[in-house]
Amino acid sequence: MTGSPMSVSTARTPYMTKNRFGVSLLFLMNGFMMGSWAPMIPEFAKRLSLSEAELGLVILVFGLGSLSCMPVAGSQIARIGSRSVTLFCAAIFVPTLLLITLSNTVWAGVITVFLFGGLTGAMDVAMNANAVAVERGMRRAIMSSCHAFWSLGGLIGAGLGGLLITKIGIYGHAVALTIIAAALLAVAWPRVMVDRPHPEEERPKGGLPLTPLPWIIGLMALFSMVPEGAVLDWGALYLRNELGASVAVSGFAFAAFSLTMAVMRFAGDLVRERLGAVRTLQVCSALSIVGLLIAGAAGNAFIAIIGFAIAGIGISNMVPIAFSAAGNMPGLAPGIGLSVVTTMGYSGILVAPSAIGFIAEHTGLATVFLFIPLLHVVVLLLSRLARHADGASGH
Structure with a gap:
């Protein structure tokens, strides 16, 4: 660690x-x-x-x-x-x-x-x-x-x-x-807060960094946010169409996910200070993988809602850690690193819903929720690259 x-x-x-x-x-x-x-x-x-x-x-x-x-x-x-x-x-x-x-x-x-x-x-x-x-x-x-x-x-x-x-x-x-x-x-x-730009930091031509790290952190943000978009756009439909939930119950997919995510975001900073960014990201990735697998393999709506709630706990702090890492990369102005990571991350929210719809039409949403955790496996494997998120106190 x-x-x-x-x-x-x-x-x-x-x-x-x-x-x-x-x-x-x-x-x-x-x-x-x-x-x-x-x-x-x-x-x-x-x-x-x-x-x-x-x-x-x-x-x-x-x-x-x-x-x-x-x-x-x-x-x-x-x-x-x-x-x-x-x-x-x-x-x-x-x-x-x-x-x-x-x-x-x-x-x-x-x-x-x-x-x-x-x-x-x-x-x-x-x-x-x-x-x-x-x-x-x-x-x-x-x-x-x-x-x-x-x-x-x-x-x-x-x-x-x-x-x-x-x-x-x-x-x-x-x-x-x-x-x-x-x-x-x-x-x-x-x-x-009044902050000042740092002239000694690298200012790449065209505003795009030439080192691979910001792009890899951006990929981690993208892979963290795609499952979030999947639950937002397809969770209710999955409960309604494939698990036979009522209209009222189907709304609890995203509600449970949002509730646990909001609560854990308020607690996330304290967890990060205790464990460090890398270990926190590893724990969060593992929880989201488990939660999404439970949701995808669920035999009824109640189990799926529990799965989405666990996934919310996991996903809650993945993107904030990626953003902190982006803003603390050595030798790179914070705005440059953050613009790459936020652009890549949010493109996942934009592109994922239509792509998931196309895949789900051929395989079903249960299959989607069983395979989407693979994205978080990648984040877990790359988690040590987020160590710069702890650099905020070192400047």
Whole structure:
């Protein structure tokens, strides 16, 4: 095991600091905006008279926006620091859902969704880079809890969204969520850590690293996130169609997965400090493999739900560790490493659902959930490469 310097340092700051609170609020705000978008989609499709296929293309535009803006954010973080990039992106991000709601033509809808996706992705890279900077300053792990705040924001946004749309209409909802997001940003703004770019760090031409390590860590993030997307998009359908669950019970697949993942993300930093990033990643990978195999081999919905809950415990801290490792690679500006890893990781969420649908049509979803753990076997085998995630206290 690679020992964690975070666990032995005597110079660490208190558990919660101004900078940690600031970056946590940014994760909460970003998650809240993403969660708020979900209940808006049916009305958006109806307003612009989009078929399911056309809506699918518009949602793909969201993904293309994210993937195209993530590398741009990474190069700007290397040049001017993560605070400036995060706050700039967040400020423009706040009104995007209001603009989507005011879009009355397909082209206006496509442009605003691309902007929404692009700023989501750019802010994602920048706030993760800022979280890495806070980790370094605090000499303790905080990445898992930051991602837990994102999950919490998504839960609040999705839960509140349906209620507000019912009570005050789609425009009232858009104005309310914009005010809430602006308020979160206003509170976070003075508390976000000021970081400086490091001129001595490698600045590859074109913003792309020339060493293999960031790309391998990116592959680990990709392989960590594909199963997450599989449970999100196909878990309920698997319970309903192949295990005979009712509509109500089938929803528990992702609910159980999300609950255990959120709880373990809040606990993940403490686990990482105790075990170190490498050992934590090994334990998490093993748990997710076991959980997904239980779900895939389940004879009934109850056993499958237990399997998904165990998988949630495992998957919870795999991506945060990959992001910490990306931001702490020696000789590489944090924004560059993070832009590669986030772009590769999130491309898994975009590409996996359609690929899984194609495979499932020929083999069934049970087979998919039995074979997807192979991706986490690869992560387990590569886990020692995540040792730089413990480097936050060494800078």
